[in-house]
Amino acid sequence: MSDQDLKLKFETMEAGDFKDFAKAMTDYIAxxxxxxxDRQVVPSVKPGYLRPLVPEQAPExxxxxxxxxxxxxxxxxxxxxxxxxxxxxxxxxxxxxxxAIVADMLSGAIACIGxxxxxxxxxxxxxxxxxxxxxxxxxxxxxxxxxxxxxxxxVIQGTASEATLVALLGAKNRTMLRVKEQHPxxxxxxxxxxxxxxxxxxxxxxxERAGLLGGVKLRALQPDGKRRLRGDTLKDAxxxxxxxxxxxxxxxxxxxxTSSCAFDNLEEIGEVCxxxxxxxxxxxxxxGSAFICPEYRYxxxxxxxxxxxxxxxxxxxxxxxxxxxxxxxxPRWIIDAFNVDPLYLKHDQQGSAPDYRHWxxxxxxxxxxxxxxxxxxxxxxxxxxxxxxKHIALAHLFERLCSADxxxxxxxxxxxxxxxxxxKGGNEQNEELLRRINGRGKIxxxxxxxxxxxxxxxxxxSRFSEESDIHISWEEVKASADEILKAR
Amino acid sequence: MSDQDLKLKFETMEAGDFKDFAKAMTDYIAxxxxxxxDRQVVPSVKPGYLRPLVPEQAPExxxxxxxxxxxxxxxxxxxxxxxxxxxxxxxxxxxxxxxAIVADMLSGAIACIGxxxxxxxxxxxxxxxxxxxxxxxxxxxxxxxxxxxxxxxxVIQGTASEATLVALLGAKNRTMLRVKEQHPxxxxxxxxxxxxxxxxxxxxxxxERAGLLGGVKLRALQPDGKRRLRGDTLKDAxxxxxxxxxxxxxxxxxxxxTSSCAFDNLEEIGEVCxxxxxxxxxxxxxxGSAFICPEYRYxxxxxxxxxxxxxxxxxxxxxxxxxxxxxxxxPRWIIDAFNVDPLYLKHDQQGSAPDYRHWxxxxxxxxxxxxxxxxxxxxxxxxxxxxxxKHIALAHLFERLCSADxxxxxxxxxxxxxxxxxxKGGNEQNEELLRRINGRGKIxxxxxxxxxxxxxxxxxxSRFSEESDIHISWEEVKASADEILKAR
Ligand SMILES: Cc1ncc(COP(=O)(O)O)c(C=O)c1O
Ligand SMILES: Cc1ncc(COP(=O)(O)O)c(C=O)c1O
Numbered sequence: 001m002s003d004q005d006l007k008l009k010f011e012t013m014e015a016g017d018f019k020d021f022a023k024a025m026t027d028y029i030a031x032x033x034x035x036x037x038d039r040q041v042v043p044s045v046k047p048g049y050l051r052p053l054v055p056e057q058a059p060e061x062x063x064x065x066x067x068x069x070x071x072x073x074x075x076x077x078x079x080x081x082x083x084x085x086x087x088x089x090x091x092x093x094x095x096x097x098x099x100a101i102v103a104d105m106l107s108g109a110i111a112c113i114g115x116x117x118x119x120x121x122x123x124x125x126x127x128x129x130x131x132x133x134x135x136x137x138x139x140x141x142x143x144x145x146x147x148x149x150x151x152x153x154x155v156i157q158g159t160a161s162e163a164t165l166v167a168l169l170g171a172k173n174r175t176m177l178r179v180k181e182q183h184p185x186x187x188x189x190x191x192x193x194x195x196x197x198x199x200x201x202x203x204x205x206x207x208e209r210a211g212l213l214g215g216v217k218l219r220a221l222q223p224d225g226k227r228r229l230r231g232d233t234l235k236d237a238x239x240x241x242x243x244x245x246x247x248x249x250x251x252x253x254x255x256x257x258t259s260s261c262a263f264d265n266l267e268e269i270g271e272v273c274x275x276x277x278x279x280x281x282x283x284x285x286x287x288g289s290a291f292i293c294p295e296y297r298y299x300x301x302x303x304x305x306x307x308x309x310x311x312x313x314x315x316x317x318x319x320x321x322x323x324x325x326x327x328x329x330x331p332r333w334i335i336d337a338f339n340v341d342p343l344y345l346k347h348d349q350q351g352s353a354p355d356y357r358h359w360x361x362x363x364x365x366x367x368x369x370x371x372x373x374x375x376x377x378x379x380x381x382x383x384x385x386x387x388x389x390k391h392i393a394l395a396h397l398f399e400r401l402c403s404a405d406x407x408x409x410x411x412x413x414x415x416x417x418x419x420x421x422x423x424k425g426g427n428e429q430n431e432e433l434l435r436r437i438n439g440r441g442k443i444x445x446x447x448x449x450x451x452x453x454x455x456x457x458x459x460x461x462s463r464f465s466e467e468s469d470i471h472i473s474w475e476e477v478k479a480s481a482d483e484i485l486k487a488r
Numbered sequence: 489m490s491d492q493d494l495k496l497k498f499e500t501m502e503a504g505d506f507k508d509f510a511k512a513m514t515d516y517i518a519x520x521x522x523x524x525x526d527r528q529v530v531p532s533v534k535p536g537y538l539r540p541l542v543p544e545q546a547p548e549x550x551x552x553x554x555x556x557x558x559x560x561x562x563x564x565x566x567x568x569x570x571x572x573x574x575x576x577x578x579x580x581x582x583x584x585x586x587x588a589i590v591a592d593m594l595s596g597a598i599a600c601i602g603x604x605x606x607x608x609x610x611x612x613x614x615x616x617x618x619x620x621x622x623x624x625x626x627x628x629x630x631x632x633x634x635x636x637x638x639x640x641x642x643v644i645q646g647t648a649s650e651a652t653l654v655a656l657l658g659a660k661n662r663t664m665l666r667v668k669e670q671h672p673x674x675x676x677x678x679x680x681x682x683x684x685x686x687x688x689x690x691x692x693x694x695x696e697r698a699g700l701l702g703g704v705k706l707r708a709l710q711p712d713g714k715r716r717l718r719g720d721t722l723k724d725a726x727x728x729x730x731x732x733x734x735x736x737x738x739x740x741x742x743x744x745x746t747s748s749c750a751f752d753n754l755e756e757i758g759e760v761c762x763x764x765x766x767x768x769x770x771x772x773x774x775x776g777s778a779f780i781c782p783e784y785r786y787x788x789x790x791x792x793x794x795x796x797x798x799x800x801x802x803x804x805x806x807x808x809x810x811x812x813x814x815x816x817x818x819p820r821w822i823i824d825a826f827n828v829d830p831l832y833l834k835h836d837q838q839g840s841a842p843d844y845r846h847w848x849x850x851x852x853x854x855x856x857x858x859x860x861x862x863x864x865x866x867x868x869x870x871x872x873x874x875x876x877x878k879h880i881a882l883a884h885l886f887e888r889l890c891s892a893d894x895x896x897x898x899x900x901x902x903x904x905x906x907x908x909x910x911x912k913g914g915n916e917q918n919e920e921l922l923r924r925i926n927g928r929g930k931i932x933x934x935x936x937x938x939x940x941x942x943x944x945x946x947x948x949x950s951r952f953s954e955e956s957d958i959h960i961s962w963e964e965v966k967a968s969a970d971e972i973l974k975a976r
Contacts, residue, residue, distance in 0.1 A: 005881035006955050008874040012867045015518040018586035022517075025590050026510040029597040030503040043609060046843040050613035056635075058621040062810040062868040065587075068861075072594070072969045076858070079610030082719050083600045091607075094852075096599035098506035099553075102513050106560070107518040108592050108808050111584035120580075121531060122567030125538035133546040147544075158646060159850035169701070189681045190702065205830050206851050212825070213657070213849070215680065215703040244564050258832065314852075320596050337700070342693050344579065344746065344934045344945070361701070361849060362647035363694050364582075364802075370564070373556075379500045386496040393493030434583065446832045457832070464559040467494050 012062040022105075023066040028072070029101065033084065037464065041087040041444045045079045053078075081444070084460040086469035090209025090446040092258065092286040093391075093417070093461035097318040103374035104320060107367040114365050114477035115357035118347035124356060127156055128371035132311070134325055134372065137381055138291040141304045144327040151331055155359045156368045157324040160285035162361050163310035166326070168197065168210045168250055170308070170333035171279030174293050175249035192216065196241050197250035200229035200264055202257040202450065204283065216250075227260055227412065227450065229253065236274060252280050255300060256287025259421045259448040260412040260457075263287070270305025282309045285324070287416050289316035290392070293385050299415070316391070316417070317384060318463065319375045323368055334359055391417035391460040394470050398458055401474040407481060412452070415462035420448070423481060427454035436480035443476045500550040509553040510593075516560070517589065519955040521572065525952065529575040529932045533567045544681035569932070574950040574957035578934040579776040580746065581804050581879075581905070581949035588808040595855040602853050603845035606835035612844060615644055615857035620666070622801070622860065625869055629792045632815040639819055641848045644856045645812040648773035650849050651798035654814070656685065656698045656738055657768030658796070660823035663737035680704065685738035686731050688717035688752055688821075690745040690938065692771065704738075709855055715900065716939065717741065719756025726764060738767050739832035743788060744775025747936040748900040748908045748945075751775070751787045758793025770797045773812070776902050777804035778880070781873050787903070804905070805872060806951065807863045811856055822847055869923055879905035879948040882958050886946055889962040895969060899941070905948035908936070911969060915942035924968035931964045 013021070053075045082088060084096050114123030128146050130153025135145045146153030157163045172195060179191050192215060199207045201220040211218030221237055223229050238248045251273050253264040266282065271359045273280040282303060289312020290296040303309060310326040313319035328334065335358040345357070357363050379387075395417045402408045402421050411420040427449075434447050434456055445456050458473065501509070541563045566857050570576060572584050599833045616634050619642025635640030645651045654859030660683060667679050680703060687695045689708040699706030709725055711717050713890020726736045739761050741752040744793040754770065761768040770791060778784040791797060801807035816822065823846040833845070845851050867875075883905045890896045890909050899908040910918045915937075922935050922944055946961065 003881070005877040006885060008878040008881075010867070010871045010874060010951075013586045013873045015522050015586070019514055019518055020588070021586070021590050022593065023511050026507055026514070026595050029510075029593060030507055032597055034503050045609050046615070047605060047837050049611070050610060051617050051635075054617060058625055058864040059868045060870050062871055063865045065590075065866060068587075068865050074612065076594075076598075076610045079608070079613060080598055081600055081606065081608040083598075083608070090678040091601070094599055094601050096597070098501045098503070098509070099556075101593060102506070102509050102553075104592055104596050105510065105513050105517060105589060106564075107590040108565075108584070109520055110568055110571075111582055111808055112569055113582050113809060117535060118530070118569065120567070120569040120571070121533050121535070122538060122564045123566060125536070126564065128491040128541060129539050137546055147539075159852045161851045162849065165849070189677060193677045194760070205833070213701065258830070320599055321601060321852060342746070343937050345693075349535050361650065361653070363649045364647045364809060376546040377551045377556050378553060379498070380547045382548050383498045383500045383550055386498060390496040392669070393491070393496070397494060449831050463498075466937045 013065065017065060017295065021069070024069060028069070036082055036085045037087070037469070039082050039085060041085045042081050042140055042441065043079050044441070049079055050075060081083055084462050084464070086465040087443045087473065088461050089458040089473060090444050092459055093316050095314045095316065095318045095320055096165050097320070097375055097463065098321040099374040099378035100318065100371040103371035107370050108426065110367055112367055114367060115363055116345055116355045117349055117353040120367070121353070123369065124353055124366045126373060127356065128153060128354065128416055130369045130372040130376070131155065131325060131327065133376060135327055139294065139297050141185070141311060143304065144309060152327070153328045153331065153354065154325060154327045155356055156372070157310070157326050157360060158322040158362070160204070160283060160310055160312050160324050161209065163308070163324055163326040164206055164252060164281060164283055165210040165213055166334055166360060167279065167281035167308040168214045168216070169337050170328070171197070171250040171281070172214060172216060173337040174279060174333040175247060178395055179247060191247070194245065194247045195249045196246045197252070198237060198248070199252040200254050200257065202227050202259050202262060203254050204258050204285065205452055207252050207283070221410060227257060227262035229264040229269065231265060231272050234269055235272050236271065238278070248276065248278050250281065252281050252283055255282060255284035256416060258286070259450055261287060261416050261418040262412065263415070264306065266300060267302035270302035274305045279308070280306045282306045284309070284311040286312065286315045289313065290388050290416055292317070293388050313372060316388065317375070318379065318387060319371050323372060331359060386461060391465070394460045394465055394467070395419050397467060397470050398474060401471070405478065407485065411455040419458045421458070422455040427452070429484065430454050430456065433486055435479055436483055437477060440476060440480060443473050489905055509557070512557060514551065524570055524573045525575070525957070527570050527573060528929055529573045530569050530926070531567050532929070537567055538563065539648070556839035572950050572952070575931045575961065576949050577946040577961060578932050580947055581959065583802045583804065583806045584814060585806040585808070585863055585951065587862040588806065588859040589865035590811040591859035592808060595858045598855055600855055602855060603851055604833055604835055604843045605841040608855070611843055611855045612858065614861060615844065616641060618857045618860040618864070619643065619813060619815065621864060623815055626776065626854055627782065628797060629783050631792065631817055632797060632836070636744070636829065640815070640817045641819065641842065643844055645798070645814050645848060646810040646850070648692070648771060648798055648800050648812050649697065651768060651812055651814040652694055652740060652771055653701055654848065655700040655767065655769035655796040656702045656704070657825050658816070659685070659738040660702060660704060661825040662767065662821040663735060667735060676822055678733070682733065682735045683737045684734045685740070686722055686725060686736070687740040688742050688745065690715050690747050690750060691740055692740045692746050692773065695740050711750065712964070715745060719753060722757055723760045726760065726766070736764065736766050736767065740769050740771055743770060743772035744904060746774070747938055749775060749904050749906040750900060751903070754788060755790035758790035762793045767796070768794045770794045772797070772799040774800065774803045777801065778876050778904055780869065781876050797953040801860060803868040804876065805863070806867065806875060807859050810952060811860060819847060836933040850956065859966060875951060879953070882953055882955070883907050883946045883954060885958050886962060890958070893966065895973065899943040907946045908943050915940070917972065918942045918944065920972055921968055924971055925965060928964060928968060931961050966967050
């Protein structure tokens with residue numbers, strides 16, 4: 001260290017350059033998104049494509065922003081899978097909207113780390129209020145909302161996976177404490193080895209992972225013929241386990257499974273859980289957004305019996321990743337499980353507002369409520385409902401086209417923006433169909449398999465999707481089927 | 489659902505409006521950051537301030553962007569703690585730079601979810617290469633880099649807390665498998681209850697939390713007089729535990745503790761871990777950025793013995809949150825621990841490029857490598873080094889000012905951008921000092937306490953900090969001390 005270091009000046013981007021760069025990027029983004037339909041949805045690059053396109057080391061000197069801008073198409077876009085293209089039908093949608101992008105700019109500029117209230121009061125408080133707005137939009141019971149005046153309330157998690165894990169840890173903590181009171185002679189290890197949780201076999205892989213992470217058994221139960229977990233199945237499993245000396249502590253009900261968008265029977269499951277004092281977590285990662293439309297709320301009947309509820313505005317509600325909304329009736333079980341409280345994080349107002357670091361796995365957190373605020377205001381509830389309704393209508397359009405072709409069958413009832421279908425043939429034929437469709441490079445799908453039946457999934461993903469796009473996607477599927485069936 | 493839904497159009501932000509809004513936001517951000525020094529660093533709001541400032545519910549209809557823009561000062565900025573103000577000296581810095589903000593715009597526009605290679609090849613591949621660039625900048629051994637051709641390589645985690653947990657899970661998996669081979673008669677529960685990890689008592693709270701989450705014992709060991717964990721202490725603890733039938737499996741060495749920026753003796757610790765086949769994780773969350781300056785690498789001597797290494801470019805290297813860089817020599821132990829592989833996430837190229845979802849706790853992940861790429865290119869290594877050197881020089885300036893006032897003492901040797909100091913008096917006097925300083929509202933500090941000694945921390949946080957700012961901060965400290973000492 002020398003005194004000269006005190007005078008060091010960066011030779012790098014200043015405010016003027018930033019304005020030019022950000023404005024050029026804004027134009028680039030608008031151009032990219034408005035014309036995304038014309039790009040090849042999945043790039044044809046091979047693993048390792050990128051390394052030769054960039055230098056082996058970081059540059060010593062600052063480069064001009066124009067050099068970076070010039071590399072975007074060449075280096076990045078050449079290897080991007082365009083999730084927001086109307087030709088993209090894989091997985092589930094992920095959100096993207098103009099208001100969310102601008103909100104993230106502001107979040108990046110403020111760049112506070114909102115681990116405690118004092119670390120940036122606005123960051124915590126806007127989140128509390130936005131989760132109340134959102135909870136009302138969904139028709140969640142008041143017992144989940146902060147405005148009800150109790151401890152309940154919402155929090156933005158990074159992902160649904162984290163929400164499932166957080167809920168599991170809360171459930172584990174609550175149960176461990178209860179059992180310890182009943183059996184003071186048992187050690188933590190004893191109790192832990194007896195805990196058992198439950199989910200639908202079709203639950204998302206993150207549920208199994210949460211079990212692995214939390215070090216507890218999770219039983220994946222057989223759904224009914226419509227891929228729904230039913231109350232009786234759950235009840236039988238619980239009673240069997242209790243007879244064997246285990247301690248049921250956690251149930252994940254999935255509303256909108258990843259494979260086929262099936263809905264567990266929440267009403268029946270809720271009854272079982274509340275009668276047996278078991279923590280019920282609802283994972284509505286994708287489908288939860290639809291509950292902003294009252295006509296779909298029948299699918300979440302029984303939600304009043306849940307202890308925690310989660311869905312991803314970053315999937316289907318136009319708020320960019322990461323924004324996974326979670327509500328907890330009794331956050332104390334989680335706060336308690338996580339409470340590690342060093343002096344440098346203490347502050348005078350503790351207790352009068354949530355310190356969200358106790359509600360999540362990571363310590364640091366961005367100002368994520370801004371993008372929720374911007375999206376809710378710049379769309380308004382009405383336009384968000386339109387977005388959902390339109391996607392569902394487009395899915396039904398695809399369903400109709402597919403049903404009208406007698407070579408095909410619909411695998412699962414279409415309720416949301418997902419169509420599960422297959423050729424009336426063997427799995428191999430359907431695997432071949434998928435290979436052809438993706439091989440033609442015009443649209444992108446992923447398959448799924450339930451009970452040895454392989455099928456294809458068309459998810460409506462893009463906010464730019466129109467009727468004509470669905471016809472194009474259907475034509476691609478049909479043409480691929482023609483190829484296969486002709487080839488025979 | 490009705491057929492009319494197919495024709496639904498949003499009445500909301502289109503590309504033209506987006507351009508106007510994003511450009512207005514760009515100007516606002518430049519104005520905000522360039523004049524941040526003039527804002528009150530911590531707002532004077534009370535818990536609950538925000539709710540009355542916004543409606544009780546989300547609007548039904550879309551609002552114009554100008555309405556949102558008009559609310560930013562009133563609703564948000566009135567409650568923001570300005571982490572990037574030169575008057576902010578709390579915690580450790582968090583990064584913020586113009587290039588990173590623009591990169592995040594692009595990341596938001598592409599909005600891919602990079603859980604597998606195929607889900608967006610560019611997202612995975614740029615990350616692999618950027619972590620190689622960064623590893624070289626730090627002088628990490630080749631055995632951590634992807635370009636070495638083996639399985640090793642880097643990954644961007646959301647936070648250092650997650651990195652510590654991921655490493656712990658890898659260590660747990662590796663050890664469980666080894667012990668199971670040696671003792672096929674032991675159950676998982678048996679083994680788990682014997683595992684024990686180690687860290688410095690001064691390790692970050694996230695280490696204790698990782699132990700809680702992972703369900704394993706972690707022993708916090710007593711550091712030497714300079715708050716450094718030493719090899720002998722570790723060795724003794726391990727040997728004691730082995731005698732008692734436990735299985736040591738994990739050590740976290742901290743380079744730059746949160747309390748006082750002390751450095752564990754990595755060389756000694758590395759020797760112990762490698763001789764005993766224990767996973768060594770290095771947590772250099774804050775201080776790691778300094779290793780881009782060769783003159784500080786002496787502090788990471790022994791890093792070649794580590795299994796995993798982590799630091800946060802989102803703290804001190806001008807890459808906006810979230811960007812925590814982690815390298816693993818043998819990622820297979822983590823991939824293995826997490827490998828839950830549903831059909832809809834499988835793809836043809838599996839194995840030839842990393843599928844990063846197996847390297848992390850969440851499933852979803854943003855395109856975070858872009859901001860690393862933009863920052864490295866638009867600053868260049870040279871300017872990033874200047875940033876580090878200048879912050880360290882400013883810390884030494886504060887140290888000199890403080891040392892020259894005989895009422896004060898420096899609590900910890902200043903090596904990085906943190907000065908730990910106190911009045912030569914009791915803890916209560918120092919608590920009073922902090923209350924006065926923060927109460928005057930000009931600057932913001934947080935305290936710490938080690939072995940019953942309470943002290944104050946001045947972290948150099950802002951990239952706008954200049955010599956004159958340090959003088960102002962020192963004057964604030966001095967004036968507060970004058971008040972107290974006069975009052976007696
Ligand atoms: C039902 C369900 N749960 C959880 C997830 C995981 O979401 P995330 O990536 O936010 O963890 C998904 C993702 O598709 C899902 O469909
Ligand atoms: C030494 C150390 N480790 C870990 C962390 C946690 O960092 P993160 O917020 O990225 O989890 C910190 C934060 O200050 C730290 O100083």
